[in-house]
Amino acid sequence: MKRTLFLAFFLLSLATQAQEFKTVEELLEKSDPKAFKAMTSKNPFIVVSNYRNGKRWKYFEGDILRFKTKEGKYFEEEIAYIEDSTFTIYKYNSIAQRMEQYAFKPSDIKSVYKYKRGGVWKTALLSMSPIVPMALIDWGVYNTPPWENENFLWITPIIGVGNVILFKHKNFFNQQRMGENRTFRIIRPY
Helix, strand or coil: CHHHHHHHHHHHHHHHHCCCCCCHHHHHHHHCHHHHHHHHCCCCEEEEEECCCCEEEEECCCCEEEEEECCCCEEEEEEEEECCCCEEEEEEECCCCEEEEEEECHHHEEEEECCCCCCHHHHHHHHCCCHHHHHHHHHHHHCCCCCCCHHHHHHHHHHHHHHHHHHCHHHHHCEEECCCCEEEEEECCC
16 A cells, blocks of 8 residues: 555656646747747847847847937938848838938948937926926915026926936936947848
């Protein structure tokens, strides 16, 4: 009886521990999809390398690339296709009301942006919107206009700047300028 009970517990523990193991490719696809796509893709892709900290950002066809050219034009468009030495985007021209095709070489790019630019002033002004009605109520009840209210004059800009720091801190280190420590390259896998 003891042997059969021990055998039953032993087989039950083996059955619960049996699991399906994943391959290295499946684990890599789950943990880092961009690296997996770079290893398995036969299409060229764009790499922005930072030699100082060793990070690389990979962009494939269909990804949104935010960059500034050496002429000072800013683009935030989807990559249409990537060739050996150029990549192409389509941008809608609202004046001519048509899609225009732009092709760029890696040497034409001045800087790449990791996140969407802007919105700092909008965030600062919207963060002050709950305070403005309080100042107007204070003006109506106590007969002190907002420009004479000392508390309103020093608290409102502090809240605006604090919200910009809290909610837009990614924009402070957004720009990746190409130079001796950063490169913009098109990689063609073999």
